[in-house]
Amino acid sequence: MRTLFVSFSLFSLLAFLVVLSLSFGAVSLSISEILSGFTPDSEFYFTIHEYRFPRAVLAVLVGAMMALSGALVQGVIRNPLASPDVLGVSQGAGLAAVVLMTLFPSVSIFWLPWAALAGGISAALLLWALCGAHSSAIKLAITGVAMAALYSSAVDFLMLTRPLEINNALLWLTGSLWGRGWDQVFMILPWLVLLPLAFWLAKRMNLISLGDEVATSLGVSIPVTRLSALAIAVGLTASCVAICGPIGFLGLIAPHLARRLVGGRHQILLPCSMVVGMVILLLADLLARTINPPIELPAGIMTAIIGAPYFLWLLLKTR
Amino acid sequence: MSLSTHNLSVGYHDKAIVKDVSLIIPDGKIVALLGPNGCGKSTLLKAMSRILSPMEGEIHWQGKNLLTEPSRYLATQLALLPQTQPIPEGIKVKDLVAYGRSPYTGFWGRLTTDDNKVIQDAMDKVGVAELAEQLVSELSGGQRQRVWLAMTLAQDTPYLLLDEPTTYMDLSHQVELMELFKTLNDAGKTIVTVLHDINQAARYCDHLIVMKDGEIITQGEPETVLTKDMLKSVFSLNAQIHQDPIAKTPMCVVE
Amino acid sequence: MNLFSKILFTALCFLFSIMSKAVTVQDSQGTFTLDYVPKRIVVLEFSFVDALASINARPIGIADDKDKTRIIKQIKDIIGDWQSVGTRSQPSLEVIASLNPDLIIADFDRHAVIYEDLNKIAPTLILPSRRVVYEKNIEAATVIGKVLGKDKEMQARLAQHKDIMAGFAKQLPQNIEVQFGVAQENYISMHPGKSYVGSVIQSLGIATPAFIKDQKASVHTGLEQLLAINPQYLIIGHYSNKDIVNIWENEYLWGLLRAVQNKQVYHTNDPNVWSRARGTMAAEVIAQELVRILGKEG
Numbered sequence: 001m002r003t004l005f006v007s008f009s010l011f012s013l014l015a016f017l018v019v020l021s022l023s024f025g026a027v028s029l030s031i032s033e034i035l036s037g038f039t040p041d042s043e044f045y046f047t048i049h050e051y052r053f054p055r056a057v058l059a060v061l062v063g064a065m066m067a068l069s070g071a072l073v074q075g076v077i078r079n080p081l082a083s084p085d086v087l088g089v090s091q092g093a094g095l096a097a098v099v100l101m102t103l104f105p106s107v108s109i110f111w112l113p114w115a116a117l118a119g120g121i122s123a124a125l126l127l128w129a130l131c132g133a134h135s136s137a138i139k140l141a142i143t144g145v146a147m148a149a150l151y152s153s154a155v156d157f158l159m160l161t162r163p164l165e166i167n168n169a170l171l172w173l174t175g176s177l178w179g180r181g182w183d184q185v186f187m188i189l190p191w192l193v194l195l196p197l198a199f200w201l202a203k204r205m206n207l208i209s210l211g212d213e214v215a216t217s218l219g220v221s222i223p224v225t226r227l228s229a230l231a232i233a234v235g236l237t238a239s240c241v242a243i244c245g246p247i248g249f250l251g252l253i254a255p256h257l258a259r260r261l262v263g264g265r266h267q268i269l270l271p272c273s274m275v276v277g278m279v280i281l282l283l284a285d286l287l288a289r290t291i292n293p294p295i296e297l298p299a300g301i302m303t304a305i306i307g308a309p310y311f312l313w314l315l316l317k318t319r
Numbered sequence: 320m321s322l323s324t325h326n327l328s329v330g331y332h333d334k335a336i337v338k339d340v341s342l343i344i345p346d347g348k349i350v351a352l353l354g355p356n357g358c359g360k361s362t363l364l365k366a367m368s369r370i371l372s373p374m375e376g377e378i379h380w381q382g383k384n385l386l387t388e389p390s391r392y393l394a395t396q397l398a399l400l401p402q403t404q405p406i407p408e409g410i411k412v413k414d415l416v417a418y419g420r421s422p423y424t425g426f427w428g429r430l431t432t433d434d435n436k437v438i439q440d441a442m443d444k445v446g447v448a449e450l451a452e453q454l455v456s457e458l459s460g461g462q463r464q465r466v467w468l469a470m471t472l473a474q475d476t477p478y479l480l481l482d483e484p485t486t487y488m489d490l491s492h493q494v495e496l497m498e499l500f501k502t503l504n505d506a507g508k509t510i511v512t513v514l515h516d517i518n519q520a521a522r523y524c525d526h527l528i529v530m531k532d533g534e535i536i537t538q539g540e541p542e543t544v545l546t547k548d549m550l551k552s553v554f555s556l557n558a559q560i561h562q563d564p565i566a567k568t569p570m571c572v573v574e
Numbered sequence: 575m576n577l578f579s580k581i582l583f584t585a586l587c588f589l590f591s592i593m594s595k596a597v598t599v600q601d602s603q604g605t606f607t608l609d610y611v612p613k614r615i616v617v618l619e620f621s622f623v624d625a626l627a628s629i630n631a632r633p634i635g636i637a638d639d640k641d642k643t644r645i646i647k648q649i650k651d652i653i654g655d656w657q658s659v660g661t662r663s664q665p666s667l668e669v670i671a672s673l674n675p676d677l678i679i680a681d682f683d684r685h686a687v688i689y690e691d692l693n694k695i696a697p698t699l700i701l702p703s704r705r706v707v708y709e710k711n712i713e714a715a716t717v718i719g720k721v722l723g724k725d726k727e728m729q730a731r732l733a734q735h736k737d738i739m740a741g742f743a744k745q746l747p748q749n750i751e752v753q754f755g756v757a758q759e760n761y762i763s764m765h766p767g768k769s770y771v772g773s774v775i776q777s778l779g780i781a782t783p784a785f786i787k788d789q790k791a792s793v794h795t796g797l798e799q800l801l802a803i804n805p806q807y808l809i810i811g812h813y814s815n816k817d818i819v820n821i822w823e824n825e826y827l828w829g830l831l832r833a834v835q836n837k838q839v840y841h842t843n844d845p846n847v848w849s850r851a852r853g854t855m856a857a858e859v860i861a862q863e864l865v866r867i868l869g870k871e872g
Contacts, residue, residue, distance in 0.1 A: 026660075026669040046671040050694055080408050109687050160794075168683075171663055178664045179688040203428040206418055209407040210470075213370050218421045218474065219394030263454075264409035267428060294660035294669040295640050 006261045010275045017282040021056040026293035054181040059281045061188050062240045067277025068198055069236035070251030071270055072229045075205040077137045083252035084237040086144045090246035091151035092123025098155045098169045102162040113242040120238030134223055175247035175300025177285045184243045191239040194232050201229050202266040247300045249307030254280055321346050326376035329366040336362040338533040349504050350511045351520035354530035360513045361482050368399035368480045394422035398474040402482040404467055406456050412466050413451040416442055419473030441472035460487035481512040497523040521545050522568045529553055545569040599717045602682035602700045611723040612677035616670050619681040619703040624853020625715035627652040629727045635673045637665040646847045648855050671695045707773035735854045742861035743778045745869045751781040753805035756845045757817040763792040770852045774860055797827050808833040811845025840867045
């Protein structure tokens with residue numbers, strides 16, 4: 001069974017990467033040192049329990065959520081090259097974050113994730129208000145991309161006119177797991193309630209891929225399914241972006257790669273995308289930390305470095 | 320009279336394509352919708368399969384308004400095969416055909432032995448069983464059309480609504496499809512299909528409905544519908560009507 | 575001595591030792607207390623290295639962007655070698671932890687976001703460095719002196735610094751206007767009056783051109799904007815031999831700058847000390863260079 005083989009390989013890879021993430025960094029630790037790092041009196045307690053472990057947990061959660069969000073959007077838009085970015089959620093969140101950083105620099109950074117979350121969700125609501133519940137997938141995508149471009153320009157404008165904030169904003173906008181720990185893990189946990197909801201849509205997502213007409217004939221309500229799937233995708237993306245910044249390519253590559261591995265049935269595609277997302281983000285963060293220690297690169301740059309060649313390869317292959 | 324329309328007007332963007340049509344689809348027949356391009360035959364089919372909502376009038380299924388019936392129930396009664404379909408990514412033929420069982424399966428789409436039997440049966444009927452493990456995206460246009468038809472058959476509804484199902488098919492597959500309609504019809508299914516080929520319709524269908532400019536011009540058995548005058552007024556064709564030497568059905572020959 | 579007086583004596587000694595060592599200061603997050611003299615210090619901005627060096631304290635780890643040349647020579651001579659803990663923008667927490675520091679000095683602007691994490695590693699003193707003027711920088715140095723238990727040394731060094739700067743100021747012409755900028759590939763990054771180097775220049779009695787009101791950090795400036803500012807004296811820092819100034823020098827607008835017409839454009843090959851170092855020792859180096867450039871004039 002191909003699916004079984006793929007799942008086994010992916011989970012082995014994931015487990016391997018988790019161990020690597022705990023073991024490598026600016027300081028390399030052995031397995032026994034890693035295990036001792038979970039006890040409070042160990043000299044590695046901070047490195048393992050307070051630093052590498054929560055970061056790995058966050059990478060796994062965010063990777064899974066971004067990938068799932070991407071799979072939902074690709075399913076609804078019926079385009080394997082779509083991603084949560086076509087909804088303008090990441091850019092909306094980015095704009096809110098940059099507005100907070102540049103126009104209200106005295107506001108505590110505690111509010112940054114909340115502002116980003118509000119920005120992302122507002123962008124989605126605005127898109128919904130512009131398109132209406134009955135609009136076609138393509139209208140939604142084009143409007144979303146236009147709005148995303150508008151938000152990005154606004155971000156550029158703010159950063160060009162207020163260069164003093166540019167470094168912090170740029171750092172945030174690349175997407176990174178640096179400085180994130182248990183607090184961020186606990187902030188993202190409540191959003192996991194969206195996972196069962198997404199799985200509940202799996203069967204209908206399959207039928208949506210058959211076109212609006214056949215799906216309707218098979219008893220699926222297109223507006224309800226589309227709205228639910230997009231609302232879940234928005235929630236997942238906005239919460240992830242709020243905490244890690246917009247980590248590019250993840251919501252695009254992970255479901256795309258998963259579809260090549262296990263096909264387009266959403267009952268398998270959704271969970272597989274999640275595991276692929278976990279693997280990609282863990283790998284990206286591991287590389288970001290270990291490629292030139294002690295310098296930490298943003299994970300968002302690494303996902304772009306992993307993602308760009310993948311698309312180049314796809315391009316060469318389809319030609 | 321399972322499926323009927325009552326003063327139905329339907330169209331796109333507030334423009335009615337089908338105008339004030341009252342129609343009863345005869346049960347247990349193979350019904351062809353004929354007419355020139357843009358006459359509203361596809362629009363009518365879409366309205367009967369709930370894709371388009373009526374602007375005026377009603378559509379009834381078993382005497383009840385189509386729009387107020389539960390959609391899952393209707394999915395077990397009326398199946399639609401549209402003219403064009405998207406090509407789903409990474410989906411095998413047998414998976415696509417299995418999607419036709421959706422109205423019967425639970426939320427996770429798990430298939431029972433009975434479901435699998437229906438799926439296999441549908442693939443056998445349209446001759447795509449040997450393609451079962453292939454990806455739909457790798458098939459030719461004609462093969463894909465037959466796979467979609469198998470999916471519609473797997474939906475196992477008493478009524479089949481088909482929009483130009485012979486497009487993309489070569490002649491031998493077209494003939495096979497028409498023969499399949501007969502078999503399905505013998506098994507008790509009502510088939511409503513939009514067709515372009517008038518002779519094909521006259522040979523294989525029991526009841527023809529001719530439309531022009533959103534209205535029904537005439538309907539009935541091929542022998543009564545297919546006349547020189549009708550071809551002239553509806554299709555602007557000068558044609559003669561002859562008897563098909565084999566099927567003994569009427570046949571038009573353009574002058 | 576009986577037992578009671580022994581205990582009393584020990585207790586008093588203990589209490590005295592705590593009272594003498596405990597230091598409480600105000601940092602950017604509130605009250606900071608340390609009841610020992612820190613020996614293993616990690617610093618995450620260059621101005622704090624400067625403060626440490628000025629009282630002969632040596633940090634074990636510095637967020638030096640993994641580039642030791644970013645610490646100016648005068649400071650390097652005092653502090654010796656150190657371990658890099660990564661970039662100033664995203665220092666590596668695990669490297670910091672691996673050094674087992676007993677004090678971390680962090681920048682409020684860059685590191686407020688990881689303040690909690692830093693505190694789990696070691697007591698963290700968080701002070702302003704980035705986007706802060708000269709006077710605030712000296713205040714931060716004073717706080718560092720107190721926390722390190724070297725308040726007197728720091729006060730003495732700062733007094734000496736004041737004298738040194740006053741000495742340089744006397745050698746500099748007054749009533750002139752100087753603008754500093756760092757040449758990049760596509761623009762000059764201008765440091766306005768409210769930036770660190772701008773405030774150092776002002777402290778020497780030299781004016782800086784007013785442009786983009788209240789701007790605290792460097793401003794990307796094109797040739798036309800530069801002409802609008804039109805400073806009397808222009809000092810340009812170069813990180814490489816090839817930058818935008820090479821191109822601008824051939825353009826018509828460049829010739830219209832009054833600094834160009836009056837031959838008052840100067841170049842420095844050590845912009846690091848002007849734009850990044852931010853500290854009292856760096857200020858002295860800047861002042862010295864200004865004297866070298868402008869001293870004979872006026």
